[in-house]
Amino acid sequence: MSYIRKITNSEELSKIIDLPDDLKNKKVEVIILPYEENTKTKKSHKSLQGSLKKYKNQELINEENTAWEKMVKDKYENS
Template identity: 50%
Template sequence: MDFVRVIKNSNDLEKFIDIPESLKNRKVEVIILPYADEENSEQSEKRSLRGALSKYRNGGLQAQESDAWSQAVVDQYENH
């Protein structure tokens, strides 16, 4: 990553940056880094959500998932 690091007198920066009173009339270090906007940062930080909810898994209910919908339909319309 490219960056710029310089030591400047804070008075030279007052035109561009709001300088706190405690830093006025002093030498300061200025570091310039590239800005990572949301679009670029989302792409660079892509992570998988696979397994993110595994701590809530209930193995006993997983066995029933395959026929849960058909059983719900039977329960609802069995007597109609």
């Protein structure tokens, strides 16, 4: 793979791209590499929705609405 590597004054680059303040008025190294999009390595994002479905417990799901109330009652009932 061929590339270009050059050390230059950042003022030359500021004509082409916006540079952060901490790079202005300094020597910088510029490396230019070819961009090759490879569709084989391109990852697609899959949804994890439903991946834990086999672990669900319907009885516990039904109790979720009152879980906080039960916990507070158990903890502070005799205080």
